[in-house]
Amino acid sequence: xxxxxLLRISVRQVFRHRRRYWGxxxxxxxxxxxxxxxxxxxxxxxxxxxxxLDLIGGVTIIRAYFDSEQDRTARRLWFQPRTxxxxxxxxxxxxxxxxxxxxxxxxxxKQQHHFMAxxxxxxxxxxxxxxxxxxxxxxxxxxxxxxxxxxxGSSLARKIYGHDQVAGxxxxxxxxxxxxxxxxxxxxxxxLADFAFVPLTTAQDRFTGQTLADRVxxxxxxxxxxxxxxxxxxxxxxxxxxxxxxxxxxxxxxxRHVQKVxxxxxxxxxxxxxxxxxxxxxxxxxxxxxxxxxxxxxxxxKKAMGAEDRDILAQFLTESLCLSLGSALLGIGLGxxxxxxxxxxxxxxxxxELFLTCLGLGLxxxxxxxxxxxxxxxxxxxxxEVVAATRYE
Amino acid sequence: xxxxxxxxxxxxPLIEAVGLTKHFGxxxxxxxxxxxxxxxxxxxxxxxxxxPSGSGKSTLLYILGLLLKPTSGIYRLGGDDVLGLxxxxxxxxxxxxxxFVFQSxxxxxxxxxxxxxxxxxxxxxxxxxxxxxxxxxxMERVNLGHRLYHQANLLSGGERQRVAVARALVNRPQVxxxxxxxxxxxxxxxxxxxxxxxxxxxxxxxxxxVVTHDPDIARRCGRICPMEDGVLHGV
Ligand SMILES: Nc1ncnc2c1ncn2[C@@H]1O[C@H](COP(=O)(O)OP(=O)(O)O)[C@@H](O)[C@H]1O
Ligand SMILES: [Mg+2]
Numbered sequence: 001x002x003x004x005x006l007l008r009i010s011v012r013q014v015f016r017h018r019r020r021y022w023g024x025x026x027x028x029x030x031x032x033x034x035x036x037x038x039x040x041x042x043x044x045x046x047x048x049x050x051x052x053l054d055l056i057g058g059v060t061i062i063r064a065y066f067d068s069e070q071d072r073t074a075r076r077l078w079f080q081p082r083t084x085x086x087x088x089x090x091x092x093x094x095x096x097x098x099x100x101x102x103x104x105x106x107x108x109x110k111q112q113h114h115f116m117a118x119x120x121x122x123x124x125x126x127x128x129x130x131x132x133x134x135x136x137x138x139x140x141x142x143x144x145x146x147x148x149x150x151x152x153g154s155s156l157a158r159k160i161y162g163h164d165q166v167a168g169x170x171x172x173x174x175x176x177x178x179x180x181x182x183x184x185x186x187x188x189x190x191x192l193a194d195f196a197f198v199p200l201t202t203a204q205d206r207f208t209g210q211t212l213a214d215r216v217x218x219x220x221x222x223x224x225x226x227x228x229x230x231x232x233x234x235x236x237x238x239x240x241x242x243x244x245x246x247x248x249x250x251x252x253x254x255x256r257h258v259q260k261v262x263x264x265x266x267x268x269x270x271x272x273x274x275x276x277x278x279x280x281x282x283x284x285x286x287x288x289x290x291x292x293x294x295x296x297x298x299x300x301x302k303k304a305m306g307a308e309d310r311d312i313l314a315q316f317l318t319e320s321l322c323l324s325l326g327s328a329l330l331g332i333g334l335g336x337x338x339x340x341x342x343x344x345x346x347x348x349x350x351x352x353e354l355f356l357t358c359l360g361l362g363l364x365x366x367x368x369x370x371x372x373x374x375x376x377x378x379x380x381x382x383x384x385e386v387v388a389a390t391r392y393e
Numbered sequence: 394x395x396x397x398x399x400x401x402x403x404x405x406p407l408i409e410a411v412g413l414t415k416h417f418g419x420x421x422x423x424x425x426x427x428x429x430x431x432x433x434x435x436x437x438x439x440x441x442x443x444x445p446s447g448s449g450k451s452t453l454l455y456i457l458g459l460l461l462k463p464t465s466g467i468y469r470l471g472g473d474d475v476l477g478l479x480x481x482x483x484x485x486x487x488x489x490x491x492x493f494v495f496q497s498x499x500x501x502x503x504x505x506x507x508x509x510x511x512x513x514x515x516x517x518x519x520x521x522x523x524x525x526x527x528x529x530x531x532m533e534r535v536n537l538g539h540r541l542y543h544q545a546n547l548l549s550g551g552e553r554q555r556v557a558v559a560r561a562l563v564n565r566p567q568v569x570x571x572x573x574x575x576x577x578x579x580x581x582x583x584x585x586x587x588x589x590x591x592x593x594x595x596x597x598x599x600x601x602x603v604v605t606h607d608p609d610i611a612r613r614c615g616r617i618c619p620m621e622d623g624v625l626h627g628v
Contacts, residue, residue, distance in 0.1 A: 005515050016503050301499050304460055306488020306516040308481050386460040
């Protein structure tokens with residue numbers, strides 16, 4: 001039997017019996033599409049989740065600070081720039097931000113206000129994922145150029161101005177006039193809504209006395225990096241300036257919770273994909289067995305017309321392969337759509353190489369399923385005695 | 394029996410069966426279905442096998458069609474011992490030398506007429522270009538040239554049976570074995586089938602064996618062999 005005849009007849013056969021096969025086609029197509037999407041986009045989606053700090057409760061942020069309060073005799077300690085630079089370069093660290101706290105007084109319409117000023121460096125907003133609820137957050141340049149600008153927590157803004165539409169207004173802090181750039185959003189659980197934010201450089205220049213940058217926020221790339229980074233921080237600080245009184249704080253409970261949820265989510269997704277693929281594989285076997293049983297008449301007839309055992313074997317095997325490979329191709333198309341969709345949604349381009357690898361694996365799976373599940377029924381079909389097949393259906 | 398047999402002495406019989414027996418049933422229970430059946434059929438001959446239902450006519454035809462192995466006996470097709478062939482050899486024999494018409498006029502139901510006739514040609518390795526004229530010729534032989542692309546399950550009973558005959562013809566076999574080809578047909582259609590068979594044996598190198606229990610049909614054959622309880626008479 002020629003290959004093109006074999007293919008033509010098998011495809012025709014599968015197509016004509018499509019109602020018997022659509023369940024299997026669906027299972028394999030969905031399984032392959034799921035597999036491709038999960039493997040191609042999984043790490044990017046995870047990365048994306050790690051960027052959504054509010055979603056994961058900020059568990060990727062580690063706070064490190066010098067606590068010299070207990071030891072009154074000790075010198076007040078702060079982080080030196082080279083230490084911060086070293087922390088930035090730790091593996092698993094996305095960014096670090098240097099911060100100091102200082103109580104300040106402010107005057108507005110002759111009214112005195114006392115609150116805590118947070119003196120922040122240029123990375124602060126992005127490390128903490130804060131955003132402007134109103135107006136804008138002061139820029140990198142404002143920090144580098146030591147500008148007199150500030151951003152307010154919303155409840156502080158209301159306390160001073162009676163409302164929080166304060167962008168563009170001015171505020172006298174420690175006898176200097178500051179331009180209010182906006183109101184900070186995303187502070188809900190941070191306890192910072194009553195605080196004002198000023199550039200660290202400006203604070204160190206202008207505020208009387210010292211504004212000690214004794215606090216560092218280290219943001220890890222993913223929740224899986226947190227433990228290692230938390231362990232590395234004291235060593236790094238020790239290596240650069242000494243780590244006496246250094247406190248490192250991680251929200252371990254929240255972190256474990258997030259990791260647990262992420263693990264189960266991932267597990268369930270993989271399980272789903274695995275189950276669907278298994279269903280498809282078993283499905284082909286069942287469908288081909290049923291086909292052989294219900295088509296004994298056809299098999300006998302073909303043998304009477306002179307088909308050899310291997311013609312029958314080849315036909316059923318090819319049908320099985322058409323089914324599995326066709327379904328896989330459908331799944332690959334669907335997977336591509338899903339990958340495009342997800343990458344559009346999270347704004348990260350997937351690795352084309354990874355996609356192609358998955359595509360290959362999907363086809364390989366289909367090939368294995370087609371041959372593996374189709375072989376036994378096909379051999380059975382080919383061994384069938386002609387008369388048994390034509391007479392007793 | 395009634396009409397003169399056109400056999401030419403000295404020629405090799407196309408079918409030569411000697412002492413064929415067939416038993417069904419495993420171990421203890423043995424049901425003898427054919428008992429010592431011998432038969433010679435020469436080229437150009439049309440032989441009718443008649444007999445009551447259950448007498449073993451289909452079984453004999455299946456054995457002659459290499460669709461069933463006899464329990465014992467010798468079967469030569471055109472002088473070749475075909476029972477000694479392996480499965481592949483027998484398949485080759487089926488597609489090149491034998492044409493079979495089943496009792497139930499089996500067609501591939503979800504295929505059209507052309508596709509039905511194409512299968513034997515595909516299995517015989519006939520090139521695609523050559524298939525079309527061969528199919529058309531076979532269909533014209535049974536006067537159904539206009540039904541080439543009809544769906545098999547939409548044909549009438551007579552047409553189906555004629556398509557089944559055309560399919561048995563398409564590989565130009567030496568022997569055509571037809572199991573009650575007119576069983577489900579009216580008189581007119583039955584005789585039309587027999588006309589086709591007569592035309593086929595008319596060329597002198599093909600033989601036809603027809604199983605039937607219709608005496609009218611049997612009379613049209615050159616020789617009638619009645620079968621009774623597994624024994625073939627009138628050979
Ligand atoms: N595969 C089989 N197993 C057991 N008995 C069979 C089988 N095939 C045929 N028979 C029996 O052999 C006898 C002859 O059958 P068959 O050749 O079909 O008769 P006919 O065609 O003359 O009506 C019947 O009694 C039938 O039941
Ligand atoms: Mg019968």
